[in-house]
Amino acid sequence: MDEIQERILMEVADLHGVPEGAYNIRANGKLASRSTTANIDITTKEDVSGIDIRIKPGTKHESVHIPVVVSESGLKDMVYNDFYIGEDCDVVIVAGCGIHNCGDQDAEHDGIHRFYVGKNAKVKYVEKHYGEGDGRGKRILNPLTEVHMEENSYVEMEMVQIKGVDSTDRVTNAELAAGAKLIVRERLLTHGTQSAVSTYVVDLNGDDASTDLVSRSVAKDQSIQTFNSKINGNAKCSGHSECDAIIMDDAKIIAVPGLTANNIDAALIHEAAIGKIAGEQIVKLMTLGLTEEEAEAQIVNGFLK
Template sequence: MNEIQKRLIAEVADLHDVPMGAYNFRANGKLAGRNTTANIDIQTKTEGSGIDIRIKDNTRNESVHIPVVLSDSGYKEVVYNDFYIGENCDVVIVAGCGIDNCGNQDSQHDGIHRFYVGKNSKVKYVEKHFGSGTGTGKRILNPGTEVYLQDNSVMEMEMVQIKGVDNTNRQTTAKLNKGAKLVVRERLLTHGNQQAVSGYTVTLDGEGSTADIVSRSVAKEKSYQKFEVKLTGNNRCSGHTECDSIIMDEGKILAIPSLEANNIDAALIHEAAIGKIAGEQLIKLMTLGLTEHEAEEHIINGFLK
């Protein structure tokens, strides 16, 4: 990989060197590096574009890194990655995509990830998106995520996009069996004329299943955000969603919650708050010597941590 691609890898996967464990690096549609372990196998799909990742039963304290980078202006791709996680596992999966576009053509990556999580397994999934480049072409990222949780399994998802992506449409669906748990923490920043759509459709089928989905976002300048979430409880279960947003300048934010209870013991809650930065917060920081811009950035950075 060239220096631009290495920088993108560092941004989306926090990697400054070859990681320990299993990994698959993809650059401009081509394999740029791969490693498997005794417990984690990665294979290129025989049909279509993408990879299959298979994690054996009882695999614990291991990780998989699968970052994607695009540095050729005008390059567009759709990739399908399937994860088959065995039973009694505890693993970390780090994905993400970085686009550096210095040309006048749009660059786009659509990554579809499907997770089949076995009984009693725990997966931490980190997905970061980043855009850079001085060109007029757009940087477009459309991630799709499907999660299927078997009995007593846990999926923790950290979804981050805080710089440089012009358009994104993130759609996530999840189905939870008995005792399964889904936790999502989304952080999003848009500016300029950027547009970002986040959609979550979660079905709580199993008895004792739980879901907790929290989105924190900031819309600056003329950017637009849409957050749409639907929780369906089909059994004794609990679900919570929260949208907490800061709106600035001429930004626009739309939050659309939907709760559907099909069982008398389904407990579903939604919370939403959209507002500007409080004036007293700015004044307090400015009395400490910060400019108004520095105070705003300080508040935003703390809010999105």
């Protein structure tokens, strides 16, 4: 790993050097390093590019890091990662991807992540996407995430794309059995001429399944964002989705949240709000000595925290 790759690793996975616990670091489409533990096994897939992560039932307080670093212009990397999380686990999975593109050709990473979450298991999943590099080539990330949740399992997803990704088409599909709970916290910032599409489809299939899906986003410059969320209530369940977006400059934001109640005991709520930063907020911070740009930056940072 060179200096650029190490810096990107820090951006996407908060890693200084190799992490504790199990990990699999992928750089420019190849395995850079891997570590397994007694409870967490990682094996290379034989039919397609990607890995299988198997976490033994009952594994507690362990983590898996599977960051991906792309620093080669022109690389198009597609990877299938399957997570088998045993019953009664309590684990953290960190799966960021960073692209450094200084060249003229596009660099693209498409990750297909499938989660099979066993009964009563608890998973915290963190996914950070980051791009940098002053080349004309685009930095493209198209993640497809599938979450299959068994009875009474709990998944908390933190999905963050703060900077530098030129084009992203994110799709997250989840199906929840009885008593399962899915929490999603998405934070998204686009700038320049970037475009981001974020789609969630959550099927609440079992009694007492629930989801709380909150997206906060900021669109600057000429960037375009589309947020689609669909919650399907197919049982006695509850779902809440919220989309708060700050629009700046000449950006465009589209929010199309959908609720479908197929069961009399489905309770579904949605809220969305799109607006600019209130003038008085900026004035207030300017009276404290900040410039207008600093005031805006502070408000945006606070909103996305």
